[in-house]
Every structure is written in C-alpha cells, then in structure tokens.
Amino acid sequence: MAGQKENGFSKSQIAELVQKRPSILLSDPEKTLLPKIEFFLQWTGVAKANVLRSIARDPTFLTRSVENQLIPIYNYLKDIIGAEKVATLVRRGSWIFNRTFAKKVIPNVDFLRALGIPNSFIELILFNFPEAIGQKHDQFREIVAEVKEMGFDPLKSTFVLAFHAPFGEGNKFLWAHCYETYTKWGWSKDDIYMAFKKHPHCMLLSETKISGVLSYLATKMGCESRIIARHPHLLFYSLEKRIIPRCSVVHLLSLKGLVKKDKSLNTILCPAVASSVEKLWFWKIAK
Structure with a gap:
C-alpha cells in the first residue's frame, strides 16, 4: 500500500x-x-x-x-x-x-488492408471504435462479410459506421432496441434497413430520442413517421434547439399563408443555424 x-x-x-x-x-x-x-x-x-x-x-x-x-x-x-x-x-x-492485441487487432487490421480499406478508415476505427476491431479474427471476418452483404461499399465512410453500429461493444442491444422502437412507429423492415444504409448510427439512438423526434414531426407537422426513414439524418438534430424552433416558425408562416404547409423537412431543418433562410422566415412573420 x-x-x-x-x-x-x-x-x-x-x-x-x-x-x-x-x-x-x-x-x-x-x-x-x-x-x-x-x-x-x-x-x-x-x-x-x-x-x-x-x-x-x-x-x-x-x-x-x-x-x-x-x-x-x-x-x-x-x-x-x-x-x-x-x-x-x-x-x-x-x-x-x-495482451490480445497481437492475436486480434493486428490480424484484423491486416484483413481490412487486404480488402483495400483506406488507411484513413482504419485510423477512424482504431481511434473511435477500438472495441469493434478487437474481436476474435474469425468473428471479425464474419462481421465484415455481413456488412458487405448489406450493400455497404468498403471504400466509403458509411462502411465504418455500419461496421460499428450493430457490432461494437454493447451495440447489439441498442440495435435491437432501436429496431423495436422503429417498428412501434410503423416502420417496416425495409424502412429500417433503408434508414440504416443512409445513416448507420440511426440504430444507436435512444428510444427517447427517436420517439421524441418522430412524435413531434407526426403530431405538429403532420409528417408520416415512415417518411423519416428516407431522411434519417433528421433524427440527429436537437429537438429543442433546431426542430421545434424551426417547425414552429413554418407553422406560423403556413397559418398566415406565407409558405406551403407541406414544405420539405429537409428545407426546414437542414440549413445551418442562423441562416439567411431562417432570417427571411422571421422577416415574413414581422410583415
């Protein structure tokens, strides 16, 4: 001591x-x-x-x-x-x-290199998702094969995210929980996999986050929840800081007949904060 x-x-x-x-x-x-x-x-x-x-x-x-x-x-x-x-x-x-570094990490890195995975992606995995690359080599090969079968290109960054999302430490539970949450909102298996392919980490969100965004967009904006499967990046925006403020502005504008009620959610939510579009909306209300 x-x-x-x-x-x-x-x-x-x-x-x-x-x-x-x-x-x-x-x-x-x-x-x-x-x-x-x-x-x-x-x-x-x-x-x-x-x-x-x-x-x-x-x-x-x-x-x-x-x-x-x-x-x-x-x-x-x-x-x-x-x-x-x-x-x-x-x-x-x-x-x-x-001590398993030489038995797991090195063979797995060598395997990724043999597939032609860019060094920048290998660096990303080692630094951000080391638990994903520290699995037994046979299991690791199976995971990589499964991700490729899902249609992810090893030469694109989404491959890394797809690799980590269902197979990182503790992520299998999150994946199953997200899958169940999306189905509760009426998403089909095809909807879920479409969203996953576009933004793999949509399968690592909490039930509170998913339901909060989908509930608001459905009840306040009249948006069918399945539409979000085509634009899963919208799930990652802050409900309090971006979604509610911007959608509230559009709702007021639509009541005044200044914008169409069915305005695209991408148009509403994707521009950067404090953009000229947002300022114009407020200017229209003031008039």
Missing part, C-alpha cells in the same frame, strides 16, 4: 486497484508499477495524474511487459493513428494495450 501511495495513487484509486486486482498487494511496486508508469510518461507524454487514473480503471496495464508488449503496441498504433491519438487512448484507459 505504501508503494502505491509513493507512486502518487490516491486512497480511492488504491482501493479501486485492490478491488480489481488483489494480487497487487503482494507485488513489488518497483517492478510492477514504476516501469509502466515511466513508460506512459516518457513515451506518450500523458500527465501522471491521467496515467494513474487509467491504471486504476484498468489494472491489466500492470500485467503487460514494457519491452514485449507496451512498446511494440505503442509503435504499431503510432504508425497508424499518430502519437497524439495514442496519448488520447491512454488517457481514456483504452483496453487496446491488452
């Missing part, structure tokens, strides 16, 4: 370490802790407080060999995503530094 305190861990972090890895009480801090802390400080430039927090969250860092695992993994990642993003992964406490 004294060794952990000397290395800078707080009492709560020590308690977290002991709870997750009791064997640390029997280890020699000079051999177990210090080399790993020094590695992350010297190689990644991450502040000591962040390093200690990451180690406390994931003590498996302490089981890694600096020479045989941490340094090779760091160099591999740095060559793909750059030193700054590797440092960010360390601050996040990413599991990507674990």
Whole structure:
C-alpha cells in the first residue's frame, strides 16, 4: 500500500486497484508499477495524474511487459493513428494495450488492408471504435462479410459506421432496441434497413430520442413517421434547439399563408443555424 501511495495513487484509486486486482498487494511496486508508469510518461507524454487514473480503471496495464508488449503496441498504433491519438487512448484507459492485441487487432487490421480499406478508415476505427476491431479474427471476418452483404461499399465512410453500429461493444442491444422502437412507429423492415444504409448510427439512438423526434414531426407537422426513414439524418438534430424552433416558425408562416404547409423537412431543418433562410422566415412573420 505504501508503494502505491509513493507512486502518487490516491486512497480511492488504491482501493479501486485492490478491488480489481488483489494480487497487487503482494507485488513489488518497483517492478510492477514504476516501469509502466515511466513508460506512459516518457513515451506518450500523458500527465501522471491521467496515467494513474487509467491504471486504476484498468489494472491489466500492470500485467503487460514494457519491452514485449507496451512498446511494440505503442509503435504499431503510432504508425497508424499518430502519437497524439495514442496519448488520447491512454488517457481514456483504452483496453487496446491488452495482451490480445497481437492475436486480434493486428490480424484484423491486416484483413481490412487486404480488402483495400483506406488507411484513413482504419485510423477512424482504431481511434473511435477500438472495441469493434478487437474481436476474435474469425468473428471479425464474419462481421465484415455481413456488412458487405448489406450493400455497404468498403471504400466509403458509411462502411465504418455500419461496421460499428450493430457490432461494437454493447451495440447489439441498442440495435435491437432501436429496431423495436422503429417498428412501434410503423416502420417496416425495409424502412429500417433503408434508414440504416443512409445513416448507420440511426440504430444507436435512444428510444427517447427517436420517439421524441418522430412524435413531434407526426403530431405538429403532420409528417408520416415512415417518411423519416428516407431522411434519417433528421433524427440527429436537437429537438429543442433546431426542430421545434424551426417547425414552429413554418407553422406560423403556413397559418398566415406565407409558405406551403407541406414544405420539405429537409428545407426546414437542414440549413445551418442562423441562416439567411431562417432570417427571411422571421422577416415574413414581422410583415
């Protein structure tokens, strides 16, 4: 315990370490802790407080060999995503530094490269969705094949989003929950897959978000919910900051006969905030 305190861990972090890895009480801090802390400080430039927090969250860092695992993994990642993003992964406490890296991540990256996936997409997966690329290689190949069968082009960025949406950590549950929510709103299987192909992350939204947007557009704008399947990007706009304010303006304009009631939702919601279109609407009301 004294060794952990000397290395800078707080009492709560020590308690977290002991709870997750009791064997640390029997280890020699000079051999177990210090080399790993020094590695992350010297190689990644991450502040000591962040390093200690990451180690406390994931003590498996302490089981890694600096020479045989941490340094090779760091160099591999740095060559793909750059030193700054590797440092960010360390601050996040990413599991990507674990011992299955050579058995899972590297073969999976090699497989993506063999398919001709651009390096920029591989970088995106490693940095933003590392859990998706850390699966067993056979399972990973099956997932990639399934995404390709859905019609996604590996050379387009939607392939990465489609790959992550149903198969990332915890995402299968979200996918099923979203599917159920959309069906409650009258969407068919074809509607759901059409929306998914246009914006894969529409299958990672909460029920509250989906129902909030669809309910407002249906009740206040008279829009059939299935129409949104053709424009799933509309689901990502803020209900309070964009959808309600803009639709309220259009509703008032339609009552005054200044705009058609069936005005396209894309026309209403897609222009940038404070656009000239929005200002013109308010000007018309003022007249």
